[in-house]
Amino acid sequence: MLRKCVNPFGKSLDGDQLLWHTDLKPHASGDFSIAVVQANSNLEDQSQVLTSPSATYVGVFDGHGGPEASRFVNGHLFRWIDKYATQEGRMSTNVIKKAFSATEEGFLRVVKNSIQIRPQIAQVGSCCLVGVISNGELYVANLGDSRVVLGKKVSDKGKTRVVAERLSSDHNVSLVEVRKEVEAQHPGDSHIVVYCHGGWRIKGIIQVSRSIGDFFLKKPEFNRDQFLMQYGNQVPLKRPALTAEPSIISRKLRPQDLFLIFASDGLWDHLTDEEAVDIVRIHPRRGIAKRLVGTALDKATKKRELRYNDIKKIEKGVRRRIHDDITVIVIYLDQQKKLANGTKLGCTSPPVDIFSCKDDKKTHLVQHT
Structure with missing residues (x-):
């Protein structure tokens, strides 16, 4: 049974009513901290941390075009991961791939059922960044340009220091290697990636090359003038311009792995x-x-020659001119050290908690089983 508690992100930062955070909570492998700040009219970033005695799931879902896709992913992806992991009897990259595919298909059904009432929903999509820690193994799956970075200890000439290791790949055509990847997937389409509005964009529209949703750039039946009038011309599709196939890595966690930073591109x-x-x-x-x-x-305010105090009173939507929605989750990895020393995880681990930040009438939910 799920019990809902209203507004666990009840604290605001220095009077900033658009920022919510929880300072420190336990998860299966240590502690975590989360913070979210809203800039768009609707909060398009969604996030979750789910923890059980044997596993921790982390999700950052950065929507674009509207909040519908990121909200859908937030409500369904982890359920699919849990279902397929139960069926296979273990966590695996195959489990995660199947869960992403099921989530894409589920949102496609939502779009088909809503298209007559809200045609613009075909343009709604979401980046997805997922981390799963299970039995000392870390899995990272990514669509889009959210990012996870590991802080780890290394020894160099007798000295120990903490360095950054990026564990995800940015799927953004502003990067040369991503542009080349997209162009190679669309031979004969010289306009698959074009430079406009100050940057490289797929069909002159979007920078990320992988997402959930964005079906007007994936399926011809949604690629119509009514969706593209704002872009000035029809965007012909010979094949899907974007994909929902995540890049996935897995690695054993080591005692020198100290913490993980999951964050949206904001x-x-x-x-x-x-x-x-x-x-x-x-x-x-x-x-x-x-x-x-x-x-x-x-840093964002200084770029505009403002102070942070200056933007606290700026309304959401208008604030987007200064910064994007930002979601940050920091996961500490204390239990990895204990496991390395032979300590087993037992029943003293915390119960299952789902921390979700949702912009649903400004209600921020924590669900407990």
Whole structure:
């Protein structure tokens, strides 16, 4: 049975009514911290942390064109992962691939059922970043340009330091290698990626090459003038311009792996991997996600020659001119050290908690089983 508690993100940062956070909570392998700041009229970032005595699931879902796709992913992807893992009797890359495919098909049904009432829903999509920690193994699956970075200890000439290791790949055609990948998948289509509006975009419209949704760039039946009037011309499709096939990596966690930073691109627009890892390394755990968000906001306002205090009163939607929605989840990996020393996870681990940040009439939910 699920019990809902209203507004666990009840704390705001220095009076910023568009920022919510939880300072520190337990998960199966240590502690985690989460913070979310809204910039768009509707919060398009969605996020989850689900933990049981033997596993931890982390999700950052960055929507575009509207919140419908990211909300759908937030409500369904982990259920599919859990279902397929139960069927196989273990976690695997195949489980995660099947869950992403089922989520894409599920949202496609939503779009088909809604298209007559709301044609624009064919243009709604979401990036998806997922982390699963199970039996000492870390799985990372990604669509789009959200990112996870590992902070780990390394020894160099007798000295120990903490360095950043990026564990996900950005699927964004602003990167040369991604442009080449997309162009290679569409031989004979010289307009598959074009430079416009200050950057490289698929069909002149979107920068990410992988997503859930965005069916007007995947399926011909949604590729009509009514969807594309705002772009000035029809965008012919010989094959899907985007894909929902995630890039997935798996690796054994090691004692030198200290923490993971999962974040939407709103954070990485302003912080490098190394800057984010250094902030987590040198500051206390409590409120660390809030600190990362605050640092990004400070940099964003300085670029506009403003102070952070200046944007606190700016309304959502208008605030998008200064920064994007930002979601940050920091996962500490304490239990990996204990497991390396022979300590087993037992029944003292926390119960299953799902921390979800949703913009549903400004209600932010935590669900407990």
